[in-house]
Amino acid sequence: MKTILRIAKTELRTLFYSPIAWFLMIVFLIQCGVIYLGMLEAMARSKEAGAVLLGSMIEYLFLSNQGLLPAVLRNLYLYIPLLTMGLISRETSSGTIRLLYSSPIRVREIVFGKFLAMMIYSLLLTGILAIFVVSSLFQVKSPDTGMLMCSLLGIYLLLCAYSAIGLFMSCLTTYQVVAAVCTFVMIGLLSYVGTLWQDIAFVRSLTYFLSISGRTGNILLGLITTKDVIYFMAIIYLFLGLSIYKIKAGMESRPPVVKAGRYALVIVSTLAIGYISSIPSLVGYYDATRAKQRTLTPNVQKIIKELGDAPLEVTAYNNLLGRHWDLGSPDSYNRNLARWEPYMRFKHNIELKTVLYYDSAYEIPNMSRFYPGKTLAQIAKQIADSRDLSMSQFKTPAEIRKIIDLKPELNRYVMQLKYKGKTTFLRVFDDNKEWPGETEVAAAIKRLLQTRMPxxxxxxxxxxxxxxxxxxxxxxxxxxxxxxxxxxxxxxxxxxxxxxxxxxxxxxxxxxxxxxxxxxxxxxxxxxxxxxxxxxxxxxxxxxxxxxxxxxxxxxxxxxxxxDGTLVQTSKDLQPELVTPYLxxxxxxxxxxxxxxxxxxxxxxxxxxxxxxxxxxxxxxxxxxxxxxMRICWLKKDKLVADSADIVFSPDRGDERxxxxxxxxxxxxxxxxxxxxxxxxxxxxxxxxxxxxxxxxxxxxxxxxxxxxxxSNGEFPIDSSRPGPEDTTILLSKAQVKFLRIIYVWVSPGLLLAFGAILLIRRKRK
Incomplete structure (x- = not known):
């Protein structure tokens, strides 16, 4: 361990005696400051303008599309390759790697020491983010501290994973720029691999596990799952293991089969870890949010637990010609698995199946006019070919009708829930959310549990x-x-x-x-x-x-x-007979x-x-x-003619206000x-x-x-409402935000620049 610490110390000294480490920290600090204070100033302006701030201010500042953390995630992959590109390639190109080979230092100590140095630097970058997180605790009323701490953990784990990838790429070449480019490419591949071969049942589980895209999503929102944490550990293990065996391959004279076997062992063991850690019954969860926002509500949990140990089968019927085809296409399995994961957390034996078919799409009238002269089968064949699908995957109208009558469901995407021989439908909807929420899922499950509904x-x-x-x-x-x-x-x-x-x-x-x-x-x-x-x-x-x-x-x-009479309401935009009473x-x-x-x-x-x-x-x-x-509404006693001249209040005709x-x-x-x-x-x-x-x-x-x-005495709908956010108020004025901008965007980076410059100048003089 002492050797690992000495190597890490040496690597950090080398890192901070170069301008790149200081430059990246300064840029990162400025980037975070500009984004955070820009959002904060927008809220301060709205507050001073008299606007009512609704929703969580912390989520707006840190988790919205324009918030700090998504912006950091979009650019984070640009930082690490510039730091890791010289970890091993610098030693290889200068020849010092041979001294390490001949020293009593073990290869794994070299790799672990250099990775430890990157872990410490990643901690510094996370610390810069923590400056703004800690600031928000004093700038927003009643912030959700647990969610913020989880967000920092997610960023740190991602930085460590990127560092392990960069370390391995640095082992592959003596050119530092090439190592940086390879790191960019590998991160891109890991982001893209989750979309590959999703129509092949066995392969999609492996590629989806390897995908780094979206892995921090739950953690940033305040939900820590063992499978996400283990994923980052597994990625670090994978690339550190490959790094060790790559360096050893340059030291030892071994048959190619042995070298390939080592790599295969690391890769296979990583995939095995990923497969086991993703088994629903083995996944652990911790919701760090104050109101347990990332967990099913207590009422829904209770209904799920009423199902007991008997399995719940969820069979999705997906019409090739339907409007919601993408929800049940062959490559949507893992997306649907993620949608059902909150329920699988409390019931592990939920079985997901999909049946593909083609039939008349009643929600898309006159479809045949777009395909003149073609039969339903020919239309389906043309659409399937355009999506690179085989018609053998689909049941014909006659085959699907023998299994189930979906005409009352308009032959659209629908899920059939089956439990102890009873079935019911769970639908998707024509709104922005599409997917059923907790209330709809709980209502469908309740139909399976109760003999009668209200x-x-x-x-x-x-x-x-x-x-x-x-x-x-x-x-x-x-x-x-x-x-x-x-x-x-x-x-x-x-x-x-x-x-x-x-x-x-x-x-x-x-x-x-x-x-x-x-x-x-x-x-x-x-x-x-x-x-x-x-x-x-x-x-x-x-x-x-x-x-x-x-x-x-x-x-x-x-x-x-x-x-007697009709209520009328004055409005410059609406008809006078449209009344809008208050709750x-x-x-x-x-x-x-x-x-x-x-x-x-x-x-x-x-x-x-x-x-x-x-x-x-x-x-x-x-x-x-x-x-x-009463200021805008009154009861008109005589006949209301809405398309005549302006309606006026006429007490002489019996109108009441x-x-x-x-x-x-x-x-x-x-x-x-x-x-x-x-x-x-x-x-x-x-x-x-x-x-x-x-x-x-x-x-x-x-x-x-x-x-x-x-x-119905509150029996339905199932109450899945959550308490409103407490952090709905910011405690700063616009002038105070402008002062903070000077501190965070100008003074702090300036001090960091001055300290780094002094250190580098003194080092150069020595």
Whole structure:
């Protein structure tokens, strides 16, 4: 060990007696300072401009695309080759390597000593990063210290891996520039190798393990896994081992077979280590984040553990002609494995399979017009050829239909979960995330565990909103549109329809929905609804202006009425009949996600709504959920003509201006349980058009989910929400950031430059 330390000391002395080490440290310090302070100044400017800073400031500073750590990672590979290029090649070109050969020093001591020197220099570079990490602890309120420390560990491990690669490349040539170029190339190969041969099951595991690309991702985010740490150790072992045997090959006269065998032994043992360390049951995890952000939420963990020891089979059916082909293509296996890894952490026997097929893509209408005169098989063959795929990999339409009927799933990419003989579908969605989140996965697993799911029944027979149509005012998006993440079906509910004319209301449903009937309820219908309410059934009633007389007779028994008239709201951009009431504090208690959504500007969009009047003196406890802003909204009593001149407040015509309630919750104790009822003055806030509207800062998605969650006693959706970040405030002003810029970008590099220059000048004089 003493010899290793002496060699490391000598190597460090050589390193710091050359300008390159000082130059790289100064450049690295300036680069980090410019990026960090640029981000910090942008936040300080926003703060002083009165903007509300949302989200984690630490993640923005260090982990966003423009943040410090991603910028460092993009350029880190440029630094190490310039330092490692002379580690061995310098000895070889000058002839001093022969002195080392003839000395009693062992080859491994030479390699370990030089690598130790690089480890120390890498620690110095990490220390420069630590300056900004430590600074952030005093510049951001309540920073996540654990995540920051993990990030430094990830950078250091990557630097050490790069150093080992550079050391080996330095053994291959006497030319230092060639060694540097070879190091660049090897790092590039290790970054690219993970994309090679991903369609070959055995090979893809090995190449994916060797890939260095993205290996620091989890660690930077605060999640340490044994397989990632072992990977860096294995890469260091691989290249140090190859370095030792390369140097020995120059000292010894051995048969080529022996030399090749040594190299093969190091490579095979590295791959074996990688294979074993990647077995899900052997992987250890440590989430260093304060709120355990990189771990499944407790509710989801509990559901996963309910599966017990029985295996969970996940079979992905991927249509060659489908829109989401890339999610299940042959080279996507490892990406999907990474998506399922958080769940495999708590259940090791999740088995992933993929079935490839081709069939009509119902989500891409008129596909045949792009391939005139061709059959479905010919279209599939042309697409497969363009992707270098063999048609033997795909099941034909007839073959796949014998296995499973995917037409209800539009023949798109879908995963079938199978557990103890029960199956259910887990879908991908047409949004930016595509992949199902914890809530959707947990809901699908819960379907495998429960005999019945909460059922929401929508009444029909009086021209109510239709849950199977995609018209603007209908309810399919809300209820059962498979491609929509927030539909009740994908959140764990069952939905159905019921006609009061011919059917009785079941007693085991979670809630009944009466949405905008357009013809009056009959006496028999009213009686069925009364009996349902008297038994304590949960209910949602959504009315519309102009139809008050249809619902008010029924609502009278609940002590609530739809007020005459239509609410209007002044806006320079929107139609006057579009009202945007605010969420109340009562609404925030319905569902955890609403707690985070509830703030001064959280609103729900309601086209053509009316107000509710009630007296909280009956059997029900009534609480307002949505209220209007009296400054811009009033109740217009006469007919609203939206395409006429500007709508004006006319008290002489009966218009009222005050804070109106557009949605209420009602509760009471009956039959040893809490009965829950929702009444709203609008039915369009749940309609397809509003749920697909993106031009408003509206909380319709979350609010609708909250209502049905509350009506089903919070059973679904599965709560996978996380506490909001605490580090949402910076503690600096713009002037203070400018002062820090002088310190970090000018003074500190200047002092480092002066110290290095003095050291080099004194060394040269000696």
């Amino acid at each position: 059922k929401i029944v929508f009444l029909t027979g009086h021209l109510e909103r239709n849950i199977n149509k995609l018209g603007d005012r209908e309810y399919r998006v809300l209820t059962n549109l498979t491609t929509f993440r927030n539909s009740l079906l994908n959140q764990g509910f069952d939905v159905d329809t019921l006609s009061l004319d011919t059917q009785q209301i079941p007693g085991d449903i979670s809630a009944l929905v009466l949405a905008d009937p357009k013809v009056a309820l009959t006496a028999a219908d009213m009686e069925k609804l009364r009996q349902y309410i008297d038994k304590g059934g949960n209910l949602l009633v959504a009315g519309e202006p102009g139809k008050q007389e249809i619902l008010n007779p029924f609502l009278r028994q609940l002590g609530i009425q739809l007020m 109340t504090a009562n609404a925030a208690t319905l569902y955890p996600a609403l707690t985070h959504a509830h703030h001064d500007s959280a609103m729900v969009s309601m086209p053509r709504a009316t107000a509710l009047s009630y007296a909280d003196t009956g059997a029900f406890t009534i609480k307002p959920l949505l209220t209007t802003n 005050k804070t109106f309630v557009t949605a209420v919750s009602m509760t009471r104790k009956i039959n040893n349980k809490e009965q829950r009822i929702i009444v709203t003055g609008d039915a369009d806030f749940m309609a397809n058009a509003e749920l697909q509207r993106f031009n408003l800062n509206a909380a319709n998605f979350v609010f609708n989910t909250a209502l049905f969650s509350w009506l």
